[in-house]
Amino acid sequence: MKHLTAPELALRLADTSQPAPILLDVREPWEFQTCHIAGATLIPMNTVSARQQELDPDAEIVCICHHGARSMAVAAFLERQGFGNVSNLSGGVHAWAAQVDGTMPTY
Numbered sequence: 001m002k003h004l005t006a007p008e009l010a011l012r013l014a015d016t017s018q019p020a021p022i023l024l025d026v027r028e029p030w031e032f033q034t035c036h037i038a039g040a041t042l043i044p045m046n047t048v049s050a051r052q053q054e055l056d057p058d059a060e061i062v063c064i065c066h067h068g069a070r071s072m073a074v075a076a077f078l079e080r081q082g083f084g085n086v087s088n089l090s091g092g093v094h095a096w097a098a099q100v101d102g103t104m105p106t107y
Contacts, residue, residue: 001075002087006095009062013039021060021087026074031066035093035105045070052081060085066107068092 004012013020023040025032032042043051045065055061061083063071068090075088089096097104 001072001079003090004062004087005090006099009037009089009096010100012062019060021062022055023064024055024061024071024074025064025093026070027065027093031107034107035097037064037093037096040064045074048074048077052078055083057081057083058085060087062087062089064089064092066092067094 020039023037025036025040025042026045026048027042028044029042032040036042043054055078061075061078063075063078063086065071065074068088071092072088075086078086091099093104094106097106
């Protein structure tokens with residue numbers, strides 16, 4: 001699995017020469033309501049295995065959580081299921097708020 005820093009993801013999202021990756025936010029709904037990266041799709045960690053068919057196994061997927069641990073577990077799970085282009089956002093939305101978007105609420 002690849003690991004992206006928040007600044008690397010910001011650069012990737014700004015690159016319009018490529019299709020945008022799926023931003024898979026695996027946090028709980030209350031966390032997502034508190035803050036999330038624009039364009040992210042919420043599929044809480046405990047529902048990913050039941051909902052994985054909603055994801056394109058050939059698409060670029062970036063897994064996101066609060067600090068990066070849950071998303072790393074989900075990224076590893078997706079890779080075991082045959083998803084070929086999965087990354088984990090190191091530091092999660094906390095890093096995004098600290099390094100990319102200082103206006104994002106934190107918790």
